[in-house]
Amino acid sequence: MEKYILLLSCMLCGAIFLGLGAYSVKKKTPMNFWSGVEVPSESISDIPAYNRAVGRLWGGYSAVWFISGLAALWRPVEATILMCVLGAVGAVVLVLVYKRIEKKYRVK
DSSP, X not given: OHHHHHHHHHHHHHHHHHHHHHHHHHOSSOOOOSTTOOOOGGGBSOHHHHHHHHHHHHXXXXXXXXXXXXXXXXXHHXXXXXXXXXHHHHHHHHHHHHHHHHHHHBOO
C-alpha cells in the first residue's frame, strides 16, 4: 500500500510542476520564478522565449518526480531516497539554471 501512496504523491507533485511549466509557456507576461517577486515586462527582452525557457525548466524538474513515482512501484525505499536526493539537488539546479535564463533574457 505504501508504494501506491508514494506513487500518487510523486505523480501529483510531478503534475503540479508540469502544469507550472505549461502555464508558463502560455502566459503573455513574464513568468515569475520566485514566490512573491514579479518580473516586470520591460526587464525581459524576449518574453515568449523567456517563458518557454522557464517552462522547460519546470518540465524538466517534473521528470524527477515522475521517475521517482514510477520507481516506487518496484523499490519504494530506494524511490524515496531517489526522490529526496534528486528533489534537493534538483531544487539547487533549478535556481542555478533560472539565474542563467534570467541573465540571458534580461534587458541590458
